[in-house]
Amino acid sequence: xxxxxxxxxxxxxxxxxxxxxxxLGIGIPTLVANYVPAGMEVMFQSENGLLGMGEFPTxxxxxxDLINAGKQTVTAVTGAAYFxxxxxxxxxxxxxxxxxxxxxxxxxxxxxxASWMIPGKLVKGMGGAMDLVAGAQNIIVAMAHANKKxxxxxxxxxxxxxxxxxxxxxxxxxxxxxxxxxxxxxxxERAPGVSVEEIVKLTEAELIITGDIPEMQF
Amino acid sequence: xxxxxxxxxxxxxALAGLKDGMSIMVGGFGLCGIPEGLIDQVKDLGCKELTCIxxxxxxxxxxxxxxxxxxxxxxxxxxxxxENALFEQLYLSKEMEVILTPQGTLAEKIxxxxxxxxxxxxxxxxxxxxxxxxxxxxxxxxxxxLEESLTCDYALVKAWKADTMGxxxxxxxxxxxxxxxxxxxxxxxxxxxxxxxxGELDPDDIQTPGIYVQRVIKGEFEKRIEQKTxxx
Numbered sequence: 001x002x003x004x005x006x007x008x009x010x011x012x013x014x015x016x017x018x019x020x021x022x023x024l025g026i027g028i029p030t031l032v033a034n035y036v037p038a039g040m041e042v043m044f045q046s047e048n049g050l051l052g053m054g055e056f057p058t059x060x061x062x063x064x065d066l067i068n069a070g071k072q073t074v075t076a077v078t079g080a081a082y083f084x085x086x087x088x089x090x091x092x093x094x095x096x097x098x099x100x101x102x103x104x105x106x107x108x109x110x111x112x113x114a115s116w117m118i119p120g121k122l123v124k125g126m127g128g129a130m131d132l133v134a135g136a137q138n139i140i141v142a143m144a145h146a147n148k149k150x151x152x153x154x155x156x157x158x159x160x161x162x163x164x165x166x167x168x169x170x171x172x173x174x175x176x177x178x179x180x181x182x183x184x185x186x187x188x189e190r191a192p193g194v195s196v197e198e199i200v201k202l203t204e205a206e207l208i209i210t211g212d213i214p215e216m217q218f
Numbered sequence: 219x220x221x222x223x224x225x226x227x228x229x230x231x232a233l234a235g236l237k238d239g240m241s242i243m244v245g246g247f248g249l250c251g252i253p254e255g256l257i258d259q260v261k262d263l264g265c266k267e268l269t270c271i272x273x274x275x276x277x278x279x280x281x282x283x284x285x286x287x288x289x290x291x292x293x294x295x296x297x298x299x300x301e302n303a304l305f306e307q308l309y310l311s312k313e314m315e316v317i318l319t320p321q322g323t324l325a326e327k328i329x330x331x332x333x334x335x336x337x338x339x340x341x342x343x344x345x346x347x348x349x350x351x352x353x354x355x356x357x358x359x360x361x362x363x364l365e366e367s368l369t370c371d372y373a374l375v376k377a378w379k380a381d382t383m384g385x386x387x388x389x390x391x392x393x394x395x396x397x398x399x400x401x402x403x404x405x406x407x408x409x410x411x412x413x414x415x416x417g418e419l420d421p422d423d424i425q426t427p428g429i430y431v432q433r434v435i436k437g438e439f440e441k442r443i444e445q446k447t448x449x450x
Contacts, residue, residue, distance in 0.1 A: 046391070047321065047322075048248075048250070048391050048394050049247070049391045049393055049394050050390075050391050055449060056447045056448055056449045057448060057449065058448060058449050059448050062443070062448060063390065064250065064392075064441035064442070064443050065250065065251065065392040066390045066391055067247070067250045067391055067444075071247075071248040071444040072445040072447040073443060073445070073446055073448070074447075076390075082388075082393060083393070084393050084394065084395070084396070084397040084398060084425075085273070085321065085322075085324075085394050085395045086325040086326060086328070086397070086398050088322075088325070089321065089325050089326065092322060093322055093326075093341070093342065112345075116318075117318075120310065123299045123306050124298070124299060124300060125296070125298035125300065125318050126297060126298075126318060126320050126321070126348075127297050127298040127320075128297070128320070128321040130320035130322075130323070130342050130343050130348065131320050131321060131322030131323065131342045134340070134341040134343070134344070135322075135341070135342070161347050162345060162347075163346065164343075164344075164345070164346065165344065165345035
């Protein structure tokens, strides 16, 4: 049931607009770069100090001094710029990045997000995620709707330590496209072949469902 | 050493004066742009109880991972543990104090420290664990957290080129935290790939002016890549 990681990325890419500066987080968000709509030009920002991130290099182009925030080797596109971490987060905190896509462990009705640690079990660190959610006007979260045990990750209130409060407005999961407005989560679209009932069953938060919910289009 | 010639020949000279209990900052993002030889020297000196400020702590067995293995770090201030198993273990077991700091806040704390600004307000982390115990204030209807800046005893940076006067040029994404860290040390040491005579770098191209840099040493770099990824 539900769509693949690639399809989540593909659906998020439909939100991209021509001329945007975009920051993609590690994991599913990185895949969004593969689905930029034809005819559109965008610049990807990597918070370790690169605006204008290109595709992965050929074997001959590999350069240890040119990586992305996921520490993968990358290339730089025409018109790219390099800068320090302080400059990079001035762009992010200062609201200059048009679209941010990042992953999450949990999301809640208030638009809060938890993504950086599971107490006593897992510590990833927040990296740049707290700055990104504080700085971006337009954030899309890419995540699994529920865990392998079928426990919802779309909650009334996040249980894990927060990355940011009241900052998330749009979420794309393997089951649904959700919008968070005024403390309520609205179901906008469902994954092909997934029923509204199935989504409701795997959503702890209350879902606002208005009219027929269309399937995502690819 | 005479006048503005900052070049030292040995790692002993480069880190002369570093002692137990001091604070160090180390440039780099993951393993990209780290001062490899200076980190090795800290390991060889065996200094203990260090406070270490760096975005990451290397990987197991390379970069700052070497100092973790020898338990030389008492307090680690950084933003990302990531895939470093020993770092995570030392944190969860509380064997090492870890102050996780949002990456942009960390960069700004260091920038502000070097610029003589003791603290600043940021929206980053408001309402999270990071803001606990910190002063908050409303500006234009939004809440902000007061974050104090950081300086250190020894700042260890990696640059691409230096001239003999300590002017620095960085390369691509190997700049990352290095330019800010260079400004925030009582003693800043730059380990570089190439040292050129003063006058050879175009003043327009200099990213870190030599006033911030006390010592320059030519290093040999392995430049290990964490995630080599090539086009399919």
